[in-house]
Amino acid sequence: MAGFRQRWVGWRNSIIGNPAFQSWASRSILARGISRVRARRLFDIIAGFTYSQTLYACVEGGIVARLEDGAASSAELGALARLGEDATHRLLRAAAALGVIESVGEDLWMLGEQGVALTGNPGAIAMIRHHHLLYADLADPLSLLRGERSAPGALAGYWPYALGDGSEGENQAAVSPYSQLMAASQPMVADQVVHAWRFGQHRRMLDVGGGAGAFIAAVADVAPALEFGLFDLPAVTAIGARQLGERGVRVTPHPGDFRNDSIPQGYDLITLIRILHDHDDDLAQSLLVKVHAALKPGDTLLIAEPMAGTPGAEAMADAYFGFYLLAMGSGRARTPQEIGAMLTKAGFAGWSERRTGLPIVTRVIAATA
Numbered sequence: 001m002a003g004f005r006q007r008w009v010g011w012r013n014s015i016i017g018n019p020a021f022q023s024w025a026s027r028s029i030l031a032r033g034i035s036r037v038r039a040r041r042l043f044d045i046i047a048g049f050t051y052s053q054t055l056y057a058c059v060e061g062g063i064v065a066r067l068e069d070g071a072a073s074s075a076e077l078g079a080l081a082r083l084g085e086d087a088t089h090r091l092l093r094a095a096a097a098l099g100v101i102e103s104v105g106e107d108l109w110m111l112g113e114q115g116v117a118l119t120g121n122p123g124a125i126a127m128i129r130h131h132h133l134l135y136a137d138l139a140d141p142l143s144l145l146r147g148e149r150s151a152p153g154a155l156a157g158y159w160p161y162a163l164g165d166g167s168e169g170e171n172q173a174a175v176s177p178y179s180q181l182m183a184a185s186q187p188m189v190a191d192q193v194v195h196a197w198r199f200g201q202h203r204r205m206l207d208v209g210g211g212a213g214a215f216i217a218a219v220a221d222v223a224p225a226l227e228f229g230l231f232d233l234p235a236v237t238a239i240g241a242r243q244l245g246e247r248g249v250r251v252t253p254h255p256g257d258f259r260n261d262s263i264p265q266g267y268d269l270i271t272l273i274r275i276l277h278d279h280d281d282d283l284a285q286s287l288l289v290k291v292h293a294a295l296k297p298g299d300t301l302l303i304a305e306p307m308a309g310t311p312g313a314e315a316m317a318d319a320y321f322g323f324y325l326l327a328m329g330s331g332r333a334r335t336p337q338e339i340g341a342m343l344t345k346a347g348f349a350g351w352s353e354r355r356t357g358l359p360i361v362t363r364v365i366a367a368t369a
């Protein structure tokens with residue numbers, strides 16, 4: 001016999017899916033508001049790809065960057081994006097409809113409420129720009145889901161460690177593009193994490209998968225007495241050590257591969273920032289075991305990344321990261337409870353979630369060894 005929820009959803013769907021009800025609801029004073037919101041949400045899902053491509057065209061065509069400096073005319077924006085008059089008009093109208101830009105007078109444009117959120121956010125711009133790889137991989141989503149691809153897709157090439165055999169870790173050219181993207185997008189993550197944890201209570205911090213060192217640099221600003229270690233693939237550690245050196249932050253580089261190597265000891269805080277979700281369960285679990293082995297009882301592991309089951313942001317983990325990580329070749333977004341169970345299995349004595357202001361950007365888990 002069907003459960004209560006199944007019966008309720010079945011009844012609700014039979015009502016909402018009924019064309020006669022839809023027609024009545026669109027005219028009824030009481031139901032009109034709800035049916036309009038529902039129709040708009042469905043339309044947004046149907047049309048979402050054109051919205052993404054409109055934003056992509058505005059970023060890639062230089063329109064967003066130009067409007068960060070102030071108002072501009074259609075002609076100037078069209079010339080920047082190398083578009084004819086009609087095409088310029090079409091793109092600007094689309095962008096205005098989405099709130100990316102806004103008309104502020106006779107043929108004069110400024111950033112709109114959505115577009116202005118990109119101002120001073122090179123990380124978001126870099127994320128948007130690399131999305132053409134994702135769009136290419138998603139051209140045939142069923143084939144992607146069925147695993148029918150004969151060769152790795154565009155994102156797998158961008159993140160070579162996802163399907164790598166270890167050789168990618170020595171290759172500067174292979175790791176440089178994703179390291180730059182991570183460094184550009186790290187400030188919005190670090191801003192959340194440094195407000196969620198008191199780093200000053202620790203002596204030595206090791207950032208595992210620390211990339212170009214942007215997270216270490218942010219922590220150094222709030223806890224200058226901390227000593228830092230950076231563990232990453234050899235070619236990435238070289239980039240991180242150099243960039244931290246240029247910022248005057250002292251760091252001990254630990255080139256290595258956590259698929260094969262152990263995690264260095266002697267640190268009372270280890271951080272995994274945007275690391276676990278990149279890896280399938282076996283590797284993620286073995287990494288937690290290695291991190292636990294590197295810590296003394298009472299030491300701390302801090303995990304920060306977007307997580308599944310985030311209220312109001314379910315689509316971010318399950319729809320966006322669900323497909324992104326599939327296209328990349330490994331990993332999945334996990335709920336805090338799933339990560340907590342993995343921590344317990346790895347031997348950690350306890351864990352708790354620390355609140356962040358923007359959980360859609362990152363959530364934070366602190367675990368005690």
Ligand SMILES: C[S@@+](CC[C@H](N)C(=O)[O-])C[C@H]1O[C@@H](n2cnc3c(N)ncnc32)[C@H](O)[C@@H]1O
Pocket residue numbers: 161175182183186189208209210211212214215231232233236256257258259272273274275278
């Ligand atoms: C998604 S990036 C995150 C970088 C940084 N933590 C951040 O949030 O900006 C993942 C990082 O893990 C590193 N990584 C991936 N596989 C690794 C492995 N097997 N051993 C060591 N580092 C690895 C990558 O080189 C990369 O720097």
